[in-house]
Amino acid sequence: MVKQLGFENLEFNMKSVETEADTSIHEAERLIKASGLKCLTLHVGALHVKDPVEVHRAVYYGKISLDFAKKLQTPVMVVHSNIARQLPEPQRRGVLELVFGELTSYAKKLNVKLALENLSYASSGYGKNVGELEEILGIIDKDVVMGFTLDFCHAEATGQTQTLLEKYHGRLCNVHLSNRAHKPFDTATDRLLFLVQELGEYGYQGPLTLELGRKCTTDQILRTKRVIEEVLQRYTKK
Numbered sequence: 001m002v003k004q005l006g007f008e009n010l011e012f013n014m015k016s017v018e019t020e021a022d023t024s025i026h027e028a029e030r031l032i033k034a035s036g037l038k039c040l041t042l043h044v045g046a047l048h049v050k051d052p053v054e055v056h057r058a059v060y061y062g063k064i065s066l067d068f069a070k071k072l073q074t075p076v077m078v079v080h081s082n083i084a085r086q087l088p089e090p091q092r093r094g095v096l097e098l099v100f101g102e103l104t105s106y107a108k109k110l111n112v113k114l115a116l117e118n119l120s121y122a123s124s125g126y127g128k129n130v131g132e133l134e135e136i137l138g139i140i141d142k143d144v145v146m147g148f149t150l151d152f153c154h155a156e157a158t159g160q161t162q163t164l165l166e167k168y169h170g171r172l173c174n175v176h177l178s179n180r181a182h183k184p185f186d187t188a189t190d191r192l193l194f195l196v197q198e199l200g201e202y203g204y205q206g207p208l209t210l211e212l213g214r215k216c217t218t219d220q221i222l223r224t225k226r227v228i229e230e231v232l233q234r235y236t237k238k
């Protein structure tokens with residue numbers, strides 16, 4: 001279907017995997033190869049840790065996602081902070097150190113770049129604005145600098161698009177693109193134009209990933225794709 005809609009690339013989301021087993025990795029690899037799509041990014045199977053006893057499971061989800069990324073030859077993996085919003089401040093550091101200590105070294109071994117995503121108000125996870133992301137990055141940035149995934153719809157909902165780009169354009173590896181609340185675009189909004197202009201000014205060359213809600217129809221996906229392509233063309237002609 002992705003191919004039929006005229007796309008050449010894909011973000012593989014671990015949500016689509018029913019069981020995290022070796023057999024699923026081979027099945028995913030077979031499907032991607034058969035489709036001829038290029039897997040530019042992979043979205044981690046995230047667990048937002050509410051209690052430190054869940055750390056092992058979060059690490060397990062992260063590592064199996066990295067195995068998929070390796071197998072699908074995906075250079076970038078989108079990660080969440082793995083911290084639940086309700087986890088109290090004194091425990092955040094410990095959980096972040098444990099989870100990302102494991103994930104960053106495993107990612108380095110497999111040669112996959114991790115890219116932390118800004119989350120929305122609605123998310124159960126921690127890391128919605130520059131303040132929260134700075135706290136997270138201050139703990140997990142080690143010898144390898146963490147990449148960044150800008151989720152435009154989350155950033156718009158929290159009023160953070162410009163601030164996040166100013167702060168993290170140098171780390172930017174991926175952009176999740178949708179209208180408010182993961183809805184499709186019907187026409188080019190001022191904010192979409194603003195985003196594309198900003199990305200151009202920062203010289204961004206990476207992927208734009210359509211991340212639409214599951215209720216979207218194929219017509220809405222195609223319409224969104226066309227709107228974005230027109231904006232990109234309009235901008236690059238200038």
Ligand SMILES: [Zn+2]
Nearest residue numbers: 117151176211
């Ligand atoms: Zn996203």
